Structures are given as C-alpha cells and as structure tokens.
Amino acid sequence: MNFTSPIVEEYVAHGRSADCPVINTHAHFGPYKAIYFPMDAPEQVLHTMDACGVRWLIAAAHGALVDTDRGNKEFAEVIARYPDRLKGYWAINPGYPERVVREVAAFEQFEGFVGFKFLSDYYQYPITGPNYAPALEYANEHGLPILLHTWGGSPYDGPDVVEETARRYPNARLLMGHAGYGEWERASQVARDYPNVFLELTAAYRVRGALEIMVRVAGSEKITFGDDHPWFDPRYGIGGVLFAHISDEDRRNILYRNAQRVFGLPV
C-alpha cells in the first residue's frame, strides 16, 4: 500500500510514530464489574503505551468512580510510580454530596492529578446539578480540565447540558468524553461556540463519518484523542483517526497537540 500520509505510513509500518506521538486523554485503571481486562496491570498499561507510541495517559481509576475516597487515593499511588507517563483525573461522585466539598479540597494534596472526572450518566445526575457545583467552581477558578462522560440525548450530560455548563463556568476546560456520542453535529457546535469546550474521541473514532463532522464544524484544534484504555486497544482508536478523511495537521492536533495545550504536557 502507498499511503499519501507519512503519519499513516509510519503507523502502518511500525504501529507507532516517533514523529507523531499520542496523548490519551480518556483512560481508566483497575478492574471493573462489567468487563474482563487482560492488560490492566500498570506494567501492562505501560507496555501497550510503549508499543503504540502513547506518550501520556490520563486516567480515572474505576474504583474512584465508585468509591471516590478510596479509589482516588489508591490511584495516586500508581501515578506516583510513573510520574513521567501517567496523569490522573480526580473522580467526583455526586451521589455523596457531603463528600464532594471535602474531596475537592483533597485534590490539591495529591501529585499527578490534572483535572476532574464526571460520569454523570452513570450516576443519573446532571452536570449542572448542585452536587457538582463545588468541583465546577474550583475548576473555573483554577482553569482546570474536567473530563465529562457525554452522550447524545442524555438529560445528564448531553451537548445541551454541556453548553449550559460551559456558559456558567467559562474558565473550566470541559472535555466532552465520547464527543456527545450520536449527537455529532450538536456536540461539535458546542465545541465550536465555546472556547473552553473540547471533543474527546473515545468510541467516536470508530463511527464512520463522525470525526469528519467534528473537524468540519468544530475544527481539529478542538478535538483530543482518548480510548477508554484498558477497555480498548489504542491501535484501534488510532486507526480510526489515521484513516479518517482529514489532513496530517488535523491528525497531529487530535493525537497530541491539543492535549499538550490543554494539559500542559511535554512530549
């Protein structure tokens, strides 16, 4: 095969690119009830990252999405072992509002966490609800990223809910995890219209045509790569980006440049 893109050619030949690294902005860590992971031990995660040219991985521990108090702290110990490869999202569970204020305060005490993680659909609690407000206010005050699980049509974290959040908290940097899956145009419009909103590609990369809509409407400067690792093999997601009908500049923006900018990470 002769590919017109040097990046595609390099990935096809070697499975990674020295010239175009990857920053994974949506990952997880540890076991989870619904899925078997053959490659979820920290050393295995690093192995996959190395094999696929993933420079940084930013994750929320599965345990932290259930019991934030235990899970965030346990994950801090993992991050501390790999400070030049792993960063963390500090999970916030709105189901325990009495904990949220305390845990937002605890965020600063642990190294390696670069933002918050909201999983609103799973908690069936809207991003705009009062239980999330302490975290949003903190993120707004400090210009902190928040990875939001977002899904098309959801009353908890659909694009309309994200737009309202972006309006209320213009300094918080909101990553729409899964890019508002299914509501591609609408999610892209929100990312286009609000400087503090970005589209994150987990699962969306595989849907034929979705990424092209995002690039056309929001621009590739507003899109970051992620793959829910270890749920998904980064090769699959990277392949989705590589073979989309976009330019190499777009691929670079999506695979690492935007994440560098949002999270202040070197590559």
Added chain:
Amino acid sequence: MEFFDCNCWYGVPMSPPLDPAPTPAEVLAEMDRVGVQRALVRNCAVFEESPEVGNPLTLQAREASDRLVPAWAILPPQTGELGDVATFLAAMKAAGVAALWAYPNAHRYLLNTTTFGALFEELQDRGIPLFLPREEGSGGLMCYAAANEVLRDFPRLTLVVAGHGSWGEDRYFRPLMERFPNFAVDTSCYELDGGIAEICRKYGPHRLLFGTAFPIMRMGGAYLGLLHAEISDDHRAWVAGGNLKRLLEQARL
C-alpha cells in the same frame, strides 16, 4: 497477507448511516483506502427488507468486483419464502454462495433446532458458516444464549458472532469457544486491549475472523488493531483472511 473482511454491507437502509455506502463502489473505495483485499458482503436489503429481496441483490456485488464475495440470509424453512431446505441449498450452489447470516430479531423467528434443525444439519455437514450479528441480541445475552442453544445441538457447526459490543463480552463468548470447536467471533468491534492476543494464545487463531462492520464503523480501526496485535505473523494471517478463505473454500455446496 490478505485482509478479508467478513462483516461488511452496502445498500440503502431505512435510516442511513452517517456516511452511507449505497453501492459496492463505496465498499471497494474504503477497502482500497485502508488495504483490505476482499470482503464478504451483503446488501442491507437482506436484513432491512427480506432475504427474498436482499439475497438476489447481493449477487450484484460480485458483478461489481470479484473482490466482493456475496453472503445470504436465512429464514425459517417452514414459511417457505426461500423454499424448503433442499431448494435453498440448491439456490446457494447455483449462485456460488457459501456463507449465511441469521437475523432472528429483525426477521422475528427463533434461532433454534425446532425452527432450523433440518437446515443446520446440512450446514454442519457441509461446513457452511453461519454468521450471527451481535446487535441481534440485547446486551449480548440473547445473541450468545442463542448461539449456545444452537451449538449444543450442532456442536460442529461453524457459527460466528459478528459485531462485538463496546462493553466486554468475553465472559459471554469465551465459554462457547472453550466448548465448541467451530465457534468464532469477528474482530470488527473487538477492541479489548490484549484481547486478540489472548484469544489466539488460549484458543488458537481460528476463533477470530477479521471484520469491520462497514459502513457503520470505519475499516481503519479494526485493520490497525489486527495489523499490530501482539500475535505471530502466522496467527495474524489466519485471522486477517486465512480463516474466512478456508471456510469458504471448504464449504461443500
């Protein structure tokens, strides 16, 4: 090494995909763009309208290119839309069709021995593979339960569940791999990190068939995922196309 996509369709469904593929030309263009040499295809009329309509339409794919290999869908022989078992098998032979798909939900039937015993007996003896799309089950459960029921009665039948869900389904399908020698899944949506390698290691390379779920999904993700999966080149060649090629060649029509 040949990439031979086992899970690919084209045509005009009721609700168009985000990036439609109304004709075989769109399939071929994507195959060329990614590096897929052949594809087992069906016109979406086989599941959106009826196999009565879709099966003959699918033969047109082969007229577009010999890189496109047609597959048909089944219906219960009792209602006779596709003739009795002997008539259907004769039609397959005449058309050179060596692979079948089942859509029990879309076509409203039970995928079991009561309905398909006579046909499955023939498929098992002739080595004709049957594909069962995962989206035909709810959360995977119905699909794998149906596969289990069929394979208990026809343990040598080649049955391929295609289109893995986003959430892990290894707990559903690995027991089937352990028990039934000809049960397989396709790789179109099997994204689990390390999954392909572990299946090859534990069950051998013949339990996975390269698929893409085109045009709903891109071909590129499944392609790169397999191209650089941490398996031997021999195993990769089987999964990429060797398994499907062998199944189609060994089917006795």
